[in-house]
Amino acid sequence: MKKPKTTNRYCKFCKKRTSQKLAAVKTGTPSSLKRGSKYRMRKRGLNRGFGNKGKTSRGALGSWKRYGVKGSKKISLKYTCGDCKKVGLSANTIRSKKLQFE
Numbered sequence: 001m002k003k004p005k006t007t008n009r010y011c012k013f014c015k016k017r018t019s020q021k022l023a024a025v026k027t028g029t030p031s032s033l034k035r036g037s038k039y040r041m042r043k044r045g046l047n048r049g050f051g052n053k054g055k056t057s058r059g060a061l062g063s064w065k066r067y068g069v070k071g072s073k074k075i076s077l078k079y080t081c082g083d084c085k086k087v088g089l090s091a092n093t094i095r096s097k098k099l100q101f102e
């Protein structure tokens with residue numbers, strides 16, 4: 001998917017339409033230790049002696065979490081205002097394999 005580098009958009013801080021720069025939000029490191037999270041599984045694997053019985057690399061976790069099934073990823077966009085430099089996030093996410101700014 002192709003997106004323009006800048007767009008004219010309403011800035012809620014300036015309260016007017018300004019030129020805003022687009023960028024994709026980068027995914028951070030996983031932090032949740034909730035049940036069923038990949039991170040938790042990896043942590044548990046570290047505590048119990050040798051290995052994790054192949055849970056994180058292939059097999060068990062991949063089969064029920066269905067990793068790598070979907071070809072595209074959800075991408076959220078952030079808009080940086082040219083006047084006040086403040087960042088706003090888009091309400092809707094895009095599903096796309098690849099995102100290009102032109």
Ligand SMILES: [Zn+2]
Binds near residue numbers: 011014082083084
């Ligand atoms: Zn602004």
